[in-house]
Amino acid sequence: MHNPPLALYIHIPWCVQKCPYCDFNSHGLKSALPEKEYVAHLLDDLAIDAKRVGDRQVDTIFIGGGTPSLFSAEAMADILTGVKERVNLATDAEITMEANPGTVEAGKFAGFYQAGVNRISVGIQSFQPQHLKVLGRIHNERQAENAVKQAHSVGLPTFNLDLMHGLPEQSVANAIADLKQGIALNPYHLSWYQLTIEPNTPFYSRPPELPEDDILWEIQEQGHALLEAAGYHQYEISGYAKAGHQCRHNLNYWRFGDYIGIGCGAHGKITDTQNGTIHRTVKVKHPRGYMEISRPYLDTENQVEAQDLPFEFFMNRFRLVEPCPIDDFTALTGIAIDKDVHNALSDAEKQGLLHITDRYWQVSAKGRRYLNSLLSCFV
Template sequence: MLIPPPLSLYVHLPWCVRKCPYCDFNSHAAKGALPFEEYVDALVRDLDHDLPLVWGRVVNSVFFGGGTPSLFPPEAIDRFLQAASARLRFAPGLEITLETNPGTAEHGRFDRYLAAGVNRLSFGIQSFDDAALQRLGRIHDSAEAERAVKLAQDAGYDNINLDLMYALPQQTLAQAEDDLLRAFALEPTHVSHYQLTLEPNTVFYARPPKGIPDDDSAWDMQEHCQRLLAEAGYAQYEVSAYARPDRQCAHNLNYWRFGDYLGIGAGAHGKITSGAAQHVLRRWKHKHPQTYMAQAGGEAAIGGDEIVPAERLPFEYMLNLLRLHEGFSVADFSARTGLAADALAAPLAQATQRGWLEETDAGRWRPTELGRRFTNDVIELFLD
C-alpha cells in the first residue's frame, strides 16, 4: 500500500546577480529591476493551480532556493508566505529556509526576513579564500561573507547553514582546512561541504579551469575535512551534510527520505504521492522566468508530468536514501513505493556480498564505509 509521506514546499526564485561558471541550476542573471511583485503574483497563481494535488495535507518545511532568493526583499517573501499559509496547513514551528548570497546581504534586512517567518538561512560561502572566490566567479569576498553571517546572528538567527566546496581549482589541503576553520569560528549550526563537480551545460564544463585537484587529492581533502568536522561537533548525516545535534536540515531530510514536495516557481520540480491513485507523480514547471510568469496558474506553465513507473521506484528511492547515514528499513521502502520487499531481495544480496550495505540489529539497511565510497555503484544495483 502506497502511503503519502511528509510534505514540503519548495519555492524557486530564479534570478542572481551573475551566474557562476560551475552552476547548473535554473538561474538567470538579473538585467535591470527585477519584477518582484509580478513574480510573487505568479507564485500564488501557481500554488493555487497545484493545490488539488495536496489538499488537506500538512506542510512540514518551506525552502526558498534559486538563483539568489536574498535578492527578493523581505516584504515579497512575507507576502508569499502569508498567501501560502492561508492556502496550506503549515505545521506549527515549521522550518523555513532562505538561501542567501553574502554579496546581496544588507544591514537591516535579516530582522525583516525573520519577522516574515524565515527561521533558517543558508549562506552560499563556497570558500573563505579570496583568490578561490574570484576563480569561482563569486560576487563576494571573505570579509563580506563573515560580516553577512554576523549580521544575521545579530538579527536573531540561531539556525544557519554555511555552504563550502572543496577540490577547488589550485586548492591545497591546507587551504581546504583553513576554509573549515574559518567557518567554525562563525559557529554555524550546519555545514554543507561538497566537492566541486564540472556539470554539463556550465562554463567550467566547456572550459575546465586549471589546477583542479585529482581524485586522490580530492579524497584526501574529503577524509581530512570529515575528521575536522567531527572534532568540531558536526555529525555527518548525509554525504555532504553535517550538523550540530538536532540541527539537521528538515527540508533536505524529507527529500532524502523520499518524502513529497510541491514545487512552485520557474523550473521548480515536485514529487507528490497519491494514496487514492496509488502512484508517485513528478511535475516540473517551465524554466524561463518570463514564460513562467505569463503562464503561471494554468496548464501551460507545467513543463511536464510523469507518473513514475513501478519498476523505476526502487532506483529513485535508493538514489535518495543511500545518501543518508541512517539508511532505510524495508517497511519504509514499501510504504514510500507501494512495492513488496521482494523488489529489493536481489540487489540487497549483491550489495551485502560486495560489502557495500549492512543490516543493523534494528533491522535497518545502511551503507558501510566502503559503500559510502562507491555510492553510485551501490545505487546502480537497484536499476531495473
C-alpha cells in the same frame, strides 16, 4: 502505500551573475526585479498545486535559487503570508531561504526573520579571493563573515553555511583552512561538498584543472575528522550539523518524502495513494514563459514507472547516514521487494557497501565513500 511528509520548494530564478559551475535554473538579472509580478504568479501556481494535496500538512519550506536574498523582506512576507492562506502549514514549520553574502546589506536578515524565515543558508563556497574569483562569486571574505555575524545577531534559531572543496588547483592545506574559517564562525549547520563539473555549464565546456583523486580523498578525510571534532556530525553525504540542527527539508527529500515545487523550473513529487502512483512535476523554466498569463505553470508531469522506483528510492535514501527501515520501501513506493531488488541488496552487502538486518538497511562507511558503486547495483 502511505502519504509521506510534505514539503514546499519555492524557486527564485534571478541572480546578479551566473556562476560558471552552476547548473541550476538561474538567470543573470539584466533589468529591474519583477518582485510583485513574480510573487503573484508564485501564489497562483501554489493555489493550483494545493488542490492536489488537500489538507495535508506542509512541514518545511525551502526558498532557493538563483539568489532569493535579492528579494526584499516585504516580498518574502507576501510570499509566506500567501502560502499560509493556501496550504496547511505546520505551526513549527522550518522555513529556509538561501542567501548570497554579496546581496545582504546590514539589517536585511532581520527583515527576512521578521517576515517568517527561520533558517538561512549562506552560500559562501570559499573565503579565499583566488577561489571566489574562479567560482564567479560576487562577494569577498569580509562580506561572507559579516553575513554570518548578521545571522547570529538577529537570533535566527538555526542557519547553514555552504562551503565547497576540490576547487581548481586547491591543496589539502588550502581546503582545510577554508573549512576551519567556516567552523570558527560557529554556524549550526555546514554543507560541505565537492565541486563537480556539470553539463551545460561554462566549467563543462572549459574545464578547470581540479585536484587529483588522492588529494580529494585526503581533503575529505581530514575535513570529516575536523568537523566531527568540532561537534558537527555527518547525517548525509555533504551535510554536517550540530545536535538538533539537521536540515529538515533536505531530510524529507532523502527520506523519499513529497514536495510541491513552485516557481520557474521547480520540480515536485506527489504521491497519489488512491491510485498507488507517484508523480513528478516540472514547472515552466524561463521567467518570461512562467509569467505569461496565457500559459499554464506546469511544463511536464510524469508518473514514475514501477521499474524505476527502486533506483529512485535508494538514490535518495542511501545519501543518509541513518539506517533505513525496510518497511519504508513498500510504504513509500507502493511496490514489494521483488527478486531483482533482493539480489541488488545482497550484491551491495557482499561488496561491503551495505549492512542488512531483519529490520533495516544501512550504508557502510565504504558505501558512503563509493556511493555511485552502491547505486549502480540498482540500475
